[in-house]
Amino acid sequence: MAELAEQINSLGQFCGRRDITELSQTALRQAYNIDTVDVFAFFGGSIVAGVATLAAAIQAKIARHYVIVGGHGHTTAALIKNARACYPEIDFDTSSEAQIFNQILHTQYGLSADFLETESTNCGNNITNLLALLTANNINCRSIILCQDATLQLRMAATMAQQVTDSVKVINYAAYAVSVVAKDDQLTFDQAIPGMWSLNKYVSLLLGEIQRLTDDQNGYGPAGKNYLAHVDVPALIQTNAHTLQQKFTVRTANPLFATELN
Structure with missing residues (x-):
């Protein structure tokens, strides 16, 4: 065993990459010589516990913009079930994973993401839709922290790497470590x-x-x-x-x- x-x-x-030791400006300075990234993107494929990591990122002020990405995909049914079990007091809007996580973020931490992407269905268009959202809102993204379920983290980064040039610094921080x-x-x-x-x-x-x-x-x-x-x-x-x-x-x-x- x-x-x-x-x-x-x-x-x-291997899959659950974390490129910095913690979500803090100090950790970013030590690893990349920057205090903040342009974007922190949290993905709806994560388990419910991932919202605590998103909240920690916002509280640490490590990004200029915070985005939750996720419409409906293979993890959505499990997310809805577990969100209702963990937070029975919340009347969830189940129209998208992004909306579910933002409701938990607001109810439990008094915080909200700056933007929600609610149409994507898989890792591929998680990234392409995220990039389209950033472009539509005139957000210059030269550095980004990707925060996805630990099982999916490395694939999310590899998907991003195919879509952007080397001039964009892509940093991994899996939503949980187990x-x-x-x-x-x-x-x-x-x-x-x-x-x-x-x-x-x-x-x-x-x-x-x-x-x-x-x-x-x-x-x-x-x-x-x-x-x-x-x-x-x-x-x-x-x-x-x-x-x-x-x-x-x-x-x-x-x-x-x-x-x-x-």
């Missing part, structure tokens, strides 16, 4: 996180991401569907993913939410 936990965590750390541990001959998370995926779902999502990130004819990189910039997937990650596929299912793309960018 301990070896399985280690293999899962290797995938989780580890899997072996306890009493069972696998479990090291902490309780509101709205967290089941362990099987979490691993399924990670395995699906490794398949998409692998730059071959079956992946989403330039050698495959060309949705993403190239990502180097280390041999150890590929080996661990292959082992885990023998014990867990792999999340496949839902055609209901597909576009030319998935």
Whole structure:
């Protein structure tokens, strides 16, 4: 069990990138020699707990503009269910993931995002719609922090990298950080996180991401569907993913939410 936990965590750390140690101006200065970024973009694919990370970013004043991105996609039904369970006092507007998260942000923290993007259905148009929103509002984006569900973080950054030039500094900060541990001959998370995926779902999502990130004819990189910039997937990650596929299912793309960018 301990070896399985280690293999899962290797995938989780690979996909759930955080390029700064914390959401603070000090951390930004240390890593990038800047106090604030132009945009902090939070994505609706995250679990409910991600809203606390968004709130922390706003409170830390690490960006000039804050955007929540998300319409309806494969994570929306789970988000609605968990949002209602965690916040029964809120009468949610379920028209978009962005609206749901903004309601939690306002009710729990007295904060609101500057902009909501409410039409996207997948990682690809999360990014293209975000960039279109920034352009429409005359926001010059030379630096951006992307904050997505930990399982999806690296793919979100690779999608952004394909759409912008190197002049845009793209910084990762996954919405949560979690580890899997072996306890009493069972696998479990090291902490309780509101709205967290089941362990099987979490691993399924990670395995699906490794398949998409692998730059071959079956992946989403330039050698495959060309949705993403190239990502180097280390041999150890590929080996661990292959082992885990023998014990867990792999999340496949839902055609209901597909576009030319998935």
